[in-house]
Amino acid sequence: MRRLTANSDTFETQFTRIVNDRRESDADVASDVRGIIAQVRQKGDDALIDFSMRYDKHALTADVSSWRIGRDQCKIAYDMLMPDVREALDMAAQRIRTYHEGQLPQDRDYRDETNVRLGARWNAVEAAGLYVPGGRAAYPSSLLMNAIPAKVAGVDRLVVTTPTPHGQMNDLVLAAAHVCGVDEMWRIGGAQAIAALAYGTRRIQPVDVITGPGNAWVAEAKRQLYGVVGIDMVAGPSEILVIADEKNDPDWIAADLLSQSEHDPSSQSILITDDANYAAAVEDAVDVLLAQLSTKMVARESWENNGVVIVVEDLMAEAPALADRLAAEHVLLAIDEPEAMFAKIRHAGSVFLGRHTPEAIGDYVAGPNHVLPTGRRARFSSGLSVLDFMKRTSFISLDEKALGEIGPAAVALAEIEGLPAHARSVKVRL
């Protein structure tokens, strides 16, 4: 954990280093992934059989249940949930659905003053594929956050693919798939799953958009197949920036910081406060809480390597500019006037306003998406939304008179650009 003081001589150098630190694995898996994709394109299902045995120790056989998880199995997993978990999952799904329904875009269709009819129509993509990791990172909440926007967008066919190492399925993921109405669920993981979704195989029909988190191989496969299909933003390690004054209980803020640290050793938690004593109290609270967490191994490594505590003189005057430079995935404003500070922040994935809005509430049940831009990408990208599963077709309609009004300008421009057929296609109609 690093302690920085904003008015020290070395602050700018230290802070710039934190801003530029990518914390992302440099593992060069590009050529491995190219090979896997080529195999899947060439050999289809046979390549999936080979890779699933090699990487997941899972045998894809003549028995269809080794390939697919049925909707009935998902229903059973849902029915067997503890009641409080089932209710929580239902509440989360309902709230996420309602929030995302508000994202549905409006079509446009109007005539302008020259009687040119213009507009745009939105349509959902036909099929979306969601990757769900196996093992530690197999979160049912993540399936909800990817699947529900796709369903709200109106996708016809929602396909999940997930590895089942040694044949083992994750009942929570199955239950979440039931809640979301997933149409197909395949027991395939890794870059081979992404390649199968992008190009299709004999068994698996291709999809148009692929989203969802995954390891370095999955992320690289999505990157390589970007353009063959649409993908969501490449995600890096997650991060939280907590801006807190001394009026917060240090235990609350310690829990907020560690809720990010416990995700992954490369996660980052940053506190900005205006009181050095308060900063020390939070650090102590972090140490106490760390000792109690079942996730202490991961959380400690993250906090020790990537944690940052910054003491400024004036939160309202200094913190927003620092927040914009960090462009963090999550920004928690635990201060008296969170609204006034939010008005000064331009770059953030999601903002949590006030002392009673812990970031974890947004991970599960608030409604907005928890798939958010990481690694300073909030400077130019947004959280996952229904728009990631839709596309817009613009349209134009002219009658003879309207073409007479704006056509000559098109002819003039086509001619200076040296495109005579363009010019002619307008001129013959004038």
Added chain:
Amino acid sequence: MRRLTANSDTFETQFTRIVNDRRESDADVASDVRGIIAQVRQKGDDALIDFSMRYDKHALTADVSSWRIGRDQCKIAYDMLMPDVREALDMAAQRIRTYHEGQLPQDRDYRDETNVRLGARWNAVEAAGLYVPGGRAAYPSSLLMNAIPAKVAGVDRLVVTTPTPHGQMNDLVLAAAHVCGVDEMWRIGGAQAIAALAYGTRRIQPVDVITGPGNAWVAEAKRQLYGVVGIDMVAGPSEILVIADEKNDPDWIAADLLSQSEHDPSSQSILITDDANYAAAVEDAVDVLLAQLSTKMVARESWENNGVVIVVEDLMAEAPALADRLAAEHVLLAIDEPEAMFAKIRHAGSVFLGRHTPEAIGDYVAGPNHVLPTGRRARFSSGLSVLDFMKRTSFISLDEKALGEIGPAAVALAEIEGLPAHARSVKVRL
């Protein structure tokens, strides 16, 4: 040019081949581009000096005018335009601006029934970089279509970079830059320009989003730097699908087909009609027009290699499904009831309704963007818009009571996901 008849036995095979034909260069420039990017990151402006001399025969010297084109130069280029061209450029800019202003998204801010405050705020990115190719493909209309959405979005700093081979500038591009209010204009091209925009050098501040067309090196550099910056969709060769009945003058339709063919030898023009005699008449008109065009070399190569004429029995019944499989960049509906057919088409970049709406009108002056998804990417992506230069920050605000209502569900989900600090950050506040 291939002729297909929808009711023939071989149609499905032939049509599927056309759908799957990518027409994209397989030139493997990935490792060249990786090298160029690494050099620019490492050596900054010195690398730009080397590459500009090597690839563009342009010397970047101590004289700043060898690096940058001043706004005064752009103004002069604009003032020296022929009056009809200047008026056409102004009209185009005005119409494009008006259309894109209608794309500005609405912020959201509301309280739901549990008194949870939810919403999302849109902000422009701080800086956008536009690549403008040199040589044949240096189109002022393309600069308008990229720069105006960025300006409408509210980007603070709009940077153009363009090669000036042998020091030669393109006055039309300069004039268009003036019309759009471009803030900086750099005389740098190729993958090195994209790397400089993404990472910055001593002279050039980095940007957040890079758009604009380019050759294989530029496209590959954008792909490799996706994630460091935002980029627009990777573009392939352009295409038009014309759906026309026999009531159209064959000359009109021939001009529409060739207006796409003249762009590039890899462009594709497809006609679907319901009358074999009419198809033959259009083919004849294409041959006549081809002989007259100054772009005949390119247009003929494109038409001969990639042109397709499909005869179906019933346009309204058969054409929409074929159009959706092609998911073409441009779709022209030169029929009596274009509206009824448009209602049946789901995948298209832009649709041109009716006999008096040639595609070229959309290239220049109609208003919607002419940067559109190619190579079947209209299945999952949209034309360029103001949204490409903006990003959304979601926000959440709870008071104690609201947290009491939805907090326990978050705790239940955090606990089953094995994330105790998440659970604790909510529990301590309950």
